[in-house]
Amino acid sequence: MTDRIDAGPVEILLVEDNPGDVRLTLEAMKESKVLNNITVMKDGGEALLYLRRQGPYADAPRVDIVLLDLNLPVRDGREVLAEIRADPELTHLPVVILTTSAAEADILRSYQLHANCYVTKPFDLEGFTAVVRSLEGFWLSIVKLPRLDSDD
Amino acid sequence: MAVGQTESEKEIIRLKRQLSRERKARIQAEEIAEHATRELYEKNLDLNRANRDLEQFAYIASHDLQEPLRMVSSFTQLLAKRYRGRLDKDADDFIAFAVDGARRMQGMINDLLAYSRVGRPNADIVPVDANEAYHRAISNLTGTIEESAADITHDALPVVRAGNAELARLFQNLLGNAIKFRGDAPPKIHIAAVRDGAAWRFSVRDNGIGMPMDNREKIFDLFKRLGSREKYPGSGLGLAIAKRIVERSGGRIWVESEPGRGSIFFFTLPASDGGCS
Numbered sequence: 001m002t003d004r005i006d007a008g009p010v011e012i013l014l015v016e017d018n019p020g021d022v023r024l025t026l027e028a029m030k031e032s033k034v035l036n037n038i039t040v041m042k043d044g045g046e047a048l049l050y051l052r053r054q055g056p057y058a059d060a061p062r063v064d065i066v067l068l069d070l071n072l073p074v075r076d077g078r079e080v081l082a083e084i085r086a087d088p089e090l091t092h093l094p095v096v097i098l099t100t101s102a103a104e105a106d107i108l109r110s111y112q113l114h115a116n117c118y119v120t121k122p123f124d125l126e127g128f129t130a131v132v133r134s135l136e137g138f139w140l141s142i143v144k145l146p147r148l149d150s151d152d
Numbered sequence: 153m154a155v156g157q158t159e160s161e162k163e164i165i166r167l168k169r170q171l172s173r174e175r176k177a178r179i180q181a182e183e184i185a186e187h188a189t190r191e192l193y194e195k196n197l198d199l200n201r202a203n204r205d206l207e208q209f210a211y212i213a214s215h216d217l218q219e220p221l222r223m224v225s226s227f228t229q230l231l232a233k234r235y236r237g238r239l240d241k242d243a244d245d246f247i248a249f250a251v252d253g254a255r256r257m258q259g260m261i262n263d264l265l266a267y268s269r270v271g272r273p274n275a276d277i278v279p280v281d282a283n284e285a286y287h288r289a290i291s292n293l294t295g296t297i298e299e300s301a302a303d304i305t306h307d308a309l310p311v312v313r314a315g316n317a318e319l320a321r322l323f324q325n326l327l328g329n330a331i332k333f334r335g336d337a338p339p340k341i342h343i344a345a346v347r348d349g350a351a352w353r354f355s356v357r358d359n360g361i362g363m364p365m366d367n368r369e370k371i372f373d374l375f376k377r378l379g380s381r382e383k384y385p386g387s388g389l390g391l392a393i394a395k396r397i398v399e400r401s402g403g404r405i406w407v408e409s410e411p412g413r414g415s416i417f418f419f420t421l422p423a424s425d426g427g428c429s
Contacts, residue, residue: 124229124255
């Protein structure tokens with residue numbers, strides 16, 4: 001974890017169009033022990049611009065991990081995931097699918113597109129908080145995330 | 153005209169007339185029958201269409217209702233968690249009612265979704281080992297079984313034609329029902345199956361509170377509940393789902409019961425070794 005502090009906060013991109021879910025995720029992350037910065041994008045197109053630091057996001061920091069909803073306006077989560085994996089600059093990014101869908105077809109498709117994991121949003125607050133905490137514990141504390149040199 | 157006709161000639165004419173009248177009547181009857189058949193066929197098509205629409209409606213309604221409800225439920229729970237004891241007694245009460253209402257509605261919507269999913273694609277009717285389905289049901293009910301100290305026994309069960317996951321759900325709902333409506337003694341439940349022509353007739357016998365015979369049809373209706381909500385929580389869909397699963401496989405479900413003397417739920421499912429005619 002000390003490496004983490006040396007390297008600055010973990011940059012999380014949350015791609016989610018439901019403001020309620022955004023708030024729930026932020027509330028659950030509030031008590032996080034890991035220094036982090038969450039940026040929220042409400043549609044897939046904007047999310048890709050942000051990740052590529054294009055347009056209005058030229059000064060955006062490099063993202064360390066993406067929390068991605070599947071059903072999004074403009075470009076949906078599957079398209080965003082496919083684009084990330086097809087882009088040499090982004091392909092290393094850990095992508096966590098966080099969605100209401102429990103459909104077998106969505107789960108299979110997401111892993112075929114090389115999602116790092118697939119999580120169905122639990123229905124109650126306790127479950128949701130527990131999931132966000134576990135994701136945080138696993139992805140921000142336990143695993144090592146790839147870090148590219150901050151400027152190339 | 154009658155002059156010179158013999159008796160037998162008159163008889164022949166009379167018979168010919170009668171024959172022609174009968175022929176006309178028969179043609180008329182056939183036309184009526186044909187018309188009625190066509191009408192019945194069209195009514196049947198309409199009915200099938202209406203049923204499909206209703207299923208589609210139930211599916212979409214329950215699926216799409218989940219999303220906003222999840223918001224209501226999550227945020228009232230958050231409100232309860234953060235502000236309990238910090239407003240006043242009334243506020244705590246109101247929040248508790250909202251949380252409870254949202255939780256119950258979630259249960260109902262989940263069950264309605266399960267109900268409308270019976271018979272949807274990937275639930276093909278195939279040969280299913282009822283023993284396996286039974287064990288899956290038991291493992292899903294582990295918590296409830298331990299908590300109620302239920303004693304569940306079963307005979308060797310046959311292979312039948314049903315939806316694979318649906319048969320497990322059928323056992324789960326019937327066992328869950330038997331445990332929920334238990335009396336003062338720990339539940340004792342026995343599952344048996346006997347061959348009945350081309351089908352198997354299953355029975356699920358319990359030692360629960362039973363019910364008056366005039367309720368035995370109603371309990372399979374959607375959202376029908378006989379007990380109070382406080383004492384017997386649930387959506388009132390468990391037996392409706394069970395009925396739908398059985399009927400989709402071409403079987404029948406019914407109950408024999410007496411207040412205070414337990415219930416026996418029966419259902420039939422086609423045997424997998426054919427004989428279906």
